[in-house]
Amino acid sequence: MNRRTMMVGAASAAIVAGLGGWIGFAGRGAGTPPNPLGAANAADDTAEIDTSGIKEMTLGDPNAPITVIEYASFTCPHCASFHEDVLKPFKTEYVDTGKVYFIYRDVYFDRFGLWASMLARCGDGMRFFGVADLLYAQQKQWLGGGDPVSIANALRKIGAIAGLDEDTVTQCLEDGDKAQALVAWYQKNGAADDITGTPTLIIDGEKQANMSYGELKTLIDSKLSD
Numbered sequence: 001m002n003r004r005t006m007m008v009g010a011a012s013a014a015i016v017a018g019l020g021g022w023i024g025f026a027g028r029g030a031g032t033p034p035n036p037l038g039a040a041n042a043a044d045d046t047a048e049i050d051t052s053g054i055k056e057m058t059l060g061d062p063n064a065p066i067t068v069i070e071y072a073s074f075t076c077p078h079c080a081s082f083h084e085d086v087l088k089p090f091k092t093e094y095v096d097t098g099k100v101y102f103i104y105r106d107v108y109f110d111r112f113g114l115w116a117s118m119l120a121r122c123g124d125g126m127r128f129f130g131v132a133d134l135l136y137a138q139q140k141q142w143l144g145g146g147d148p149v150s151i152a153n154a155l156r157k158i159g160a161i162a163g164l165d166e167d168t169v170t171q172c173l174e175d176g177d178k179a180q181a182l183v184a185w186y187q188k189n190g191a192a193d194d195i196t197g198t199p200t201l202i203i204d205g206e207k208q209a210n211m212s213y214g215e216l217k218t219l220i221d222s223k224l225s226d
Helices: 010-023 043-048 077-095 111-120 128-137 139-143 148-161 166-173 176-192 213-225
Strands: 057-059 066-072 100-106 200-203 206-208
Touching: 057 128, 066 077, 066 213, 077 100, 077 128, 077 213, 100 128, 100 176, 111 128, 111 148, 111 166, 111 176, 128 139, 128 148, 139 148, 148 166, 200 213
Parallel strands: 066 100
Antiparallel strands: 057 100, 066 200, 200 206
């Protein structure tokens, strides 16, 4: 299966240590979020970071018979395809009908995925899945050629479309404490569930690779009939 892969564990140290370089750019006038982590951050430091304020992004009834966790990145093309082709019909057939409790967890391959997550979580997180729809539907457009200034400006525009005022978006994107907590939270989750690529599903505690809607439907229907 063709998936974008990443390393968790030893390699995640390099990810966190490098986030300072990924996020920070000289001068706020450039239009990009400042460096919220600092180049000196090391992976071991994340164990001391308080992640209690990070909210799980969920859909459906927590008492549903099946729980599905999706690990995904807003910069992952396969995640965008999964969101459109699999998650949307899955939500209608299984989540909205009380059969599945769905949890979305972020994976950060790069600074842009972190920025997108911070935007989606802006405010109380009530807009998260609506903003996620926009981020995935317009993924190619806002990522563009990979220029950080253009990407930051494009994310601000998506925030405006979602009904967030400019000051609120700026505050969310420049929240260094939130960025640190999100990265630490992602590391803990990814290590606990042995996440090595996206999208990855955890279905009632069992890790599953990316799959088509038909494959997922067959798996869920089998579990519901047990």
